[in-house]
Amino acid sequence: MSALSAAAKKGLGDPELAELVMIRASQINHCAFCLDMHLTIAREQGVDQKRLDLLDAWEEAGDLYSERERAALALTEAVTVLTDGFVPDEVYAAAAKHFDEDRLAHLIGLITAINGWNRLMVSRRIAPGGYTP
Template identity: 80%
Template sequence: MSRTQVLDPRVGAAMSALSAAAKRGLGDPVLAELVMVRASQLNHCAFCLDMHLRLAREQGVGEQRLGLLAAWEEAGDLYSERERAALALTEAVTVLTAGFVPDEVYEKAARHFGEAELAHLTGLIVAVNGWNRIMVSRRTAPGECRP
């Protein structure tokens, strides 16, 4: 099987279902795209980064916010407290530098998201990390799977 061969439809359907359920439960498409862009940046997934930048623009996210997303901590009030909490959790779950998500990062997110929202946010972060790893391992090029 070549790296560029199509993903098994059952795996793709399961991943798509997880992504869709998490996004739907989060209920904020802009926040969802910011999270997916940031995880894709951290994972160096050009395919997912290309796709989620396009989707973020479709959701009305401006170029300044997209361009500064990699430096969100230094971007002042360009991102809301809620967005910053979600981005911090995204980085902690994606990188797992200490082998776990630091309590203060999780607690900050829990202050901005209800229990169900936090579960969906975490599910979304897990889903995008899974997609990133699939696409990076397959070396899927940006735009390769567009209709």
């Protein structure tokens, strides 16, 4: 999972977007450890605090997030939740509009990896605060 996470993040080529995606999935999955970790990393990278504060309500946040970021966040939610058993075609198409085939594969790999990490850390009841940069 570490190798997948690193390769996907590097291949996506947008460290800020990668952190936003990992934070959003971790919010949905209620993974306090991963939230603590990725919020810390995002702040260290200089991500605007307002963007972090409003991430849970990104759809209502107006133009605080770009169309590309909104497409990635919608895909993150669809892959994370899978309530209908699949990613809706319109969500996939919106993401494919903003990411070439390689970057889309890396984005999906990143979403898959953080969901795996969330499930591992929540299942093991790993508390926040243990991450050190």
